[in-house]
Amino acid sequence: MTPQLILAVAAGGALGSVARYLVGIGSGKLFGADFPWGTLIINVTGSFLIGAFIGLFVSKWDLSPAMRAFLTVGICGGYTTFSTFSLDAYYLIERGQTLASFAYVMASVALSVGALIGALQFVRAVS
Structure with missing residues (x-):
């Protein structure tokens, strides 16, 4: 663990946190607050993003x-x-x-894992 590595994680974390905040606020305004749409969208898109990064690293x-x-x-x-x-x-x-909680848990997990797999497959297909 080096100072450069720690600073890289900290800088990325700051950017990711701000993006999360903005997506969460925007989703709440767009879809309402009766269901945690913001967190669902964040988890799915975040899983897709990390899948794409890992695929591109490889x-x-x-x-x-x-x-x-x-x-x-x-x-x-x-x-x-x-x-x-x-x-x-x-x-x-x-x-x-x-029932909404169960649907939320199932959708979050299934769509996030699916997004990661989809991103990896996409990157492999276009590489």
């Missing part, structure tokens, strides 16, 4: 460890939020929306 990009950490641990780590996902699922249950 096939096209010869990046330094610091740059890889900046993109994955930093940006993607600051952007995706499964801790918030858990809290949102809990709040739905707490409000008596058990």
Whole structure:
């Protein structure tokens, strides 16, 4: 672990966190706050993004460890939020929306993993 690596993660985390905030606010304004659309969108797009990065690291990009950490641990780590996902699922249950909570959990996991797989397949197909 080097100071350069730590700074890369910190800088990426700051960017990812700001992106997460903006997407969450924008999603709430666009779709309303009755369902955690923002977190769902963030988890799916974040999973797609990290899948694309990993696919590109393997096939096209010869990046330094610091740059890889900046993109994955930093940006993607600051952007995706499964801790918030858990809290949102809990709040739905707490409000008596058990079916909505189950649908949210299933959609988040299935779509995020699917997005990552889709990104890896996409990168492989165009590489």
